[in-house]
Amino acid sequence: MLPDGAPxxxxxxxxxxxxxxxxxxxxxxxxxxPNVAPATRERVQRAITELGYxxxxxxxxxxxxxxxxxxxxxxxxNQYGPAQTxxxxxxxxxxxxxxxxxxxxxxxxxxxxxxxVDRFVAQSVDAVVALSTYGQAVEALRRFEAPVxxxxxxxxxxxxxxxxxxxxxxxxELATRHLLxxxxxxxxxxxxxxxxLEARGRVxxxxxxxxxxxxxxxxxxxxxxxxxxxxxxxxxxxxxVRAGQEDVTAVFVANDQMALGLLSALADEGLSVPxxxxxxxxxxxxxxxxxxxxxxxxxxxxAELGRRGVELVLSRLRGEPLESQPVLPQLIVRRSTGxxxxxx
Amino acid sequence: MLPDGAPxxxxxxxxxxxxxxxxxxxxxxxxxxPNVAPATRERVQRAITELGYxxxxxxxxxxxxxxxxxxxxxxxxNQYGPAQTxxxxxxxxxxxxxxxxxxxxxxxxxxxxxxxVDRFVAQSVDAVVALSTYGQAVEALRRFEAPVxxxxxxxxxxxxxxxxxxxxxxxxELATRHLLxxxxxxxxxxxxxxxxLEARGRVxxxxxxxxxxxxxxxxxxxxxxxxxxxxxxxxxxxxxVRAGQEDVTAVFVANDQMALGLLSALADEGLSVPxxxxxxxxxxxxxxxxxxxxxxxxxxxxAELGRRGVELVLSRLRGEPLESQPVLPQLIVRRSTGxxxxxx
DNA sequence: TGAGCTGTTGTTAACGCTAACAATCGAGCA
DNA sequence: TGCTCGATTGTTAGCGTTAACAACAGCTCA
Numbered sequence: 001m002l003p004d005g006a007p008x009x010x011x012x013x014x015x016x017x018x019x020x021x022x023x024x025x026x027x028x029x030x031x032x033x034p035n036v037a038p039a040t041r042e043r044v045q046r047a048i049t050e051l052g053y054x055x056x057x058x059x060x061x062x063x064x065x066x067x068x069x070x071x072x073x074x075x076x077x078n079q080y081g082p083a084q085t086x087x088x089x090x091x092x093x094x095x096x097x098x099x100x101x102x103x104x105x106x107x108x109x110x111x112x113x114x115x116x117v118d119r120f121v122a123q124s125v126d127a128v129v130a131l132s133t134y135g136q137a138v139e140a141l142r143r144f145e146a147p148v149x150x151x152x153x154x155x156x157x158x159x160x161x162x163x164x165x166x167x168x169x170x171x172x173e174l175a176t177r178h179l180l181x182x183x184x185x186x187x188x189x190x191x192x193x194x195x196x197l198e199a200r201g202r203v204x205x206x207x208x209x210x211x212x213x214x215x216x217x218x219x220x221x222x223x224x225x226x227x228x229x230x231x232x233x234x235x236x237x238x239x240x241v242r243a244g245q246e247d248v249t250a251v252f253v254a255n256d257q258m259a260l261g262l263l264s265a266l267a268d269e270g271l272s273v274p275x276x277x278x279x280x281x282x283x284x285x286x287x288x289x290x291x292x293x294x295x296x297x298x299x300x301x302x303a304e305l306g307r308r309g310v311e312l313v314l315s316r317l318r319g320e321p322l323e324s325q326p327v328l329p330q331l332i333v334r335r336s337t338g339x340x341x342x343x344x
Numbered sequence: 345m346l347p348d349g350a351p352x353x354x355x356x357x358x359x360x361x362x363x364x365x366x367x368x369x370x371x372x373x374x375x376x377x378p379n380v381a382p383a384t385r386e387r388v389q390r391a392i393t394e395l396g397y398x399x400x401x402x403x404x405x406x407x408x409x410x411x412x413x414x415x416x417x418x419x420x421x422n423q424y425g426p427a428q429t430x431x432x433x434x435x436x437x438x439x440x441x442x443x444x445x446x447x448x449x450x451x452x453x454x455x456x457x458x459x460x461v462d463r464f465v466a467q468s469v470d471a472v473v474a475l476s477t478y479g480q481a482v483e484a485l486r487r488f489e490a491p492v493x494x495x496x497x498x499x500x501x502x503x504x505x506x507x508x509x510x511x512x513x514x515x516x517e518l519a520t521r522h523l524l525x526x527x528x529x530x531x532x533x534x535x536x537x538x539x540x541l542e543a544r545g546r547v548x549x550x551x552x553x554x555x556x557x558x559x560x561x562x563x564x565x566x567x568x569x570x571x572x573x574x575x576x577x578x579x580x581x582x583x584x585v586r587a588g589q590e591d592v593t594a595v596f597v598a599n600d601q602m603a604l605g606l607l608s609a610l611a612d613e614g615l616s617v618p619x620x621x622x623x624x625x626x627x628x629x630x631x632x633x634x635x636x637x638x639x640x641x642x643x644x645x646x647a648e649l650g651r652r653g654v655e656l657v658l659s660r661l662r663g664e665p666l667e668s669q670p671v672l673p674q675l676i677v678r679r680s681t682g683x684x685x686x687x688x
Numbered sequence: 689t690g691a692g693c694t695g696t697t698g699t700t701a702a703c704g705c706t707a708a709c710a711a712t713c714g715a716g717c718a
Numbered sequence: 719t720g721c722t723c724g725a726t727t728g729t730t731a732g733c734g735t736t737a738a739c740a741a742c743a744g745c746t747c748a
Binding site: 691694700702705706709714717 | 719720721722723724725726727728729730731732733734735736737738739740741742743744745746747748
C-alpha cells in the first residue's frame with residue numbers, strides 16, 4: 001500500500017520503465033493476453049509486484065465503457081430477506097470479478113427509481129439489479145429503457161424483464177396445506193403490504209391451497225411486514241374468537257416478524273398457540289426457533305437467490321437469455337402448529 | 345433515458361455543438377462555474393435537458409482523481425445494527441453527492457480487509473469506511489496506510505484512526521444501573537463475541553456499573569450475537585438457579601437477539617421473567633416490544649451514526665480533523681425487568 | 689535464397705473530461 | 719485617444735488505459 005499522501009499513483013508507464021518494455025506490453029500482461037514471450041511476461045510480473053501496481057479503474061472504464069460493476073437498487077435493506085440476498089449477491093459478484101454499488105430508495109416511487117437507475121448509468125455500471133422493490137418503483141422498472149441490462153430480483157415473475165425469484169405461491173401453499181392437513185377447517189391469512197409482489201404471491205398461494213381443498217376462503221387481514229401490524233392482526237383475530245367465530249384455529253402470516261407480533265397479541269389475549277390457534281410464518285429468520293412457541297415457517301434461500309441473480313446478470317451480459325427457474329421454498333415445522341381442536 | 349442499444353452515450357462535445365458553444369463552456373455550466381454569461385448558461389442548460397446529457401463519471405474520475413464515491417467495508421450486514429447504519433450512511437452520502445460501493449468481508453481476517461481496501465483504492469474511491477468490523481480485520485485497519493482516508497464506524501474509540509461510534513459503555517452502565525436500582529444484588533452478563541469492540545465496550549460498562557455500586561462482579565457468560573448462544577446462556581443460568589445460587593435474579597444480555605434466545609430458555613426451564621429473573625437487552629430491534637415479555641433494552645441510534653460517519657468523512661476530505669463525540673444510547677424500559685425478589 | 693508466415697513488441701490514437709492558458713471584447717479611466 | 723482590466727469564451731494538453739495498426743525478428747517452405 002502506498003504511503004499516505006503519495007504524490008501520484010503508479011501508472012502502466014512506470015511499470016513499463018521499470019521492466020524495460022513498452023506500456024502496451026505491460027497492459028497485455030495485466031490483461032492476460034496471449035502472445036507475450038514467457039520471459040517478458042515474468043519480468044513484467046515481477047515489476048508489477050515489486051512496485052505494487054494496480055490498474056486504474058477509471059481509465060479502464062473510460063476506454064472500455066465497462067466498470068465491471070453492478071448497481072444494486074434496493075428499498076428495504078434493513079429487512080432480513082433483502083439484507084441476506086445482498087450478501088449472496090455481493091459474494092457471487094465478487095467471485096465473477098465485479099463490484100457492487102448500492103442505491104437505497106427513499107420511497108417506492110417511480111421518480112426515486114428513475115433517479116437511482118440514472119445515476120448508475122452515468123457511473124457506467126454494467127448492469128442494474130433491482131432487489132425486493134415494490135410499488136410504483138417496480139412498475140417503473142417495467143417501462144424503463146436503459147442502455148444497460150436491468151434485472152429484477154425477488155419481485156415476482158415478470159414477462160417483460162429478466163427476473164429471479166422465490167416461488168412465493170408455492171411457499172404459501174406449503175404453509176396452508178400443512179395447516180389443513182392438521183385438520184383445520186380453514187386457514188386465516190395476514191398479508192404483507194398490498195403493493196409488494198411477494199405479499200401478493202403469498203395471498204395467491206394461500207387462496208389456491210384453500211380452494212383446492214374445498215375449504216372456505218376467509219377475508220384476509222392486512223399488515224405491513226412489521227411486528228406491530230401483526231400484533232394488531234392478532235388482536236383482531238382474538239376478537240373474532242371471543243365473538244364465537246369457530247373457524248379461527250389456524251393463521252398463515254406473511255412474514256415472521258408479523259407472526260411474532262401476532263403471537264404476542266394472542267398471548268396477551270389468553271389464547272394458547274398451538275392449543276387454540278396454530279400459526280405459520282414466512283422467511284425463517286434466525287430468531288424463529290426462539291419465539292414462544294418456536295415458529296413453524298417457510299424458509300427462503302436468499303443466498304441462492306443472490307447467486308442466481310448474478311448468474312442471470314452475467315448471462316445477459318454474454319447475450320444468452322437465460323430462462324431462470326424460481327427458487328423453491330421449504331416448510332420448517334416447529335411448535336407453533338398442531339392438530340385442530342375437536343369442534344365442540 | 346437512451347433507447348436500448350444506443351450506439352454511444354452523449355458527450356460534452358455533442359451538447360456543445362447543439363448549443364453552439366465550446367465543450368469547455370458546457371463543462372463550466374455543468375460544474376456550476378462562475379463567469380458564464382446568463383444567456384449562454386441558459387442555452388447550454390436547454391441543450392443538456394433536450395439531449396438528456398449526463399456527464400461520464402469515469403472520464404471525470406480519470407482527470408480529477410476523484411469518483412465522488414465511498415467504499416464501505418462491512419462484515420455483518422445481515423445483522424440489524426449494520427444494516428440500519430448502512431441506511432443512514434447511504435442517505436447522508438447521497439445527500440452530499442457521493443455514491444456508495446459495498447464490499448462484504450468473507451471473514452474477519454486481515455487479508456480480507458486488505459483485499460477489500462485495495463480494491464476500493466484501485467476504484468479511486470474518495471474514502472473507505474469500515475463498518476462494524478472486528479477481529480483481525482479491524483486490527484489491520486489500524487496499521488493500514490492507504491492513499492485515501494480510512495474511517496471506522498462503530499468499532500469503538502480508536503486513537504490512531506478517525507472514528508464515530510455509539511458509547512457502548514454508557515449503554516451498558518444504563519442497563520446495569522437500572523437493574524441495580526430495582527434492588528438486584530448483582531447483574532449477570534451474557535457477552536458478544538470477544539473480538540468485537542462493541543461487545544468489549546459493553547462488558548466494560550457493565551463491570552464499571554457493578555464496581556461503582558459495590559456489587560459483586562460475577563463471571564460473564566459468552567455468546568456470539570446469535571439467538572442460539574443466548575439460549576445456551578439461559579440454560580446455564582437456569583442451572584445455577586436450580587443449584588441454589590441466589591444472586592441470579594438479573595441479566596444484562598449484550599444484544600436483543602441473544603436476549604430472545606435467553607427468554608426462550610428461561611421459559612422452557614419454568615422461570616418467569618421478570619418474576620424470577622429480570623432481563624435487559626441491547627439494540628432495540630423492532631421485534632423487541634413483542635417478545636414475551638416485551639424486552640427492556642438499550643436503543644442505539646444507528647441512523648444518526650451513519651449520518652455522523654459521512655460527516656466525519658467529509659470533514660476529513662476537506663482537511664479539517666473533526667473531533668467527533670460518541671452517539672449516546674438510551675434505555676427503553678419494557679416489561680422484562682422488575683423489582684428483585686425478597687431474599688428468603 | 690527469398691516470399692510469406694507467425695509471434696512478439698512498439699507506436700499512435702482515441703475514450704470524455706477538466707485545468708491551464710490564450711484570445712477577444714467592451715468598459716473605465718487617465 | 720490609448721491603455722488596462724475584468725468578464726467571457728475558446729484552444730490545447732493531458733489524465734491512464736486499451737485498440738488498432740505498424741514494425742521487426744525468426745522461421746518455414748518452395
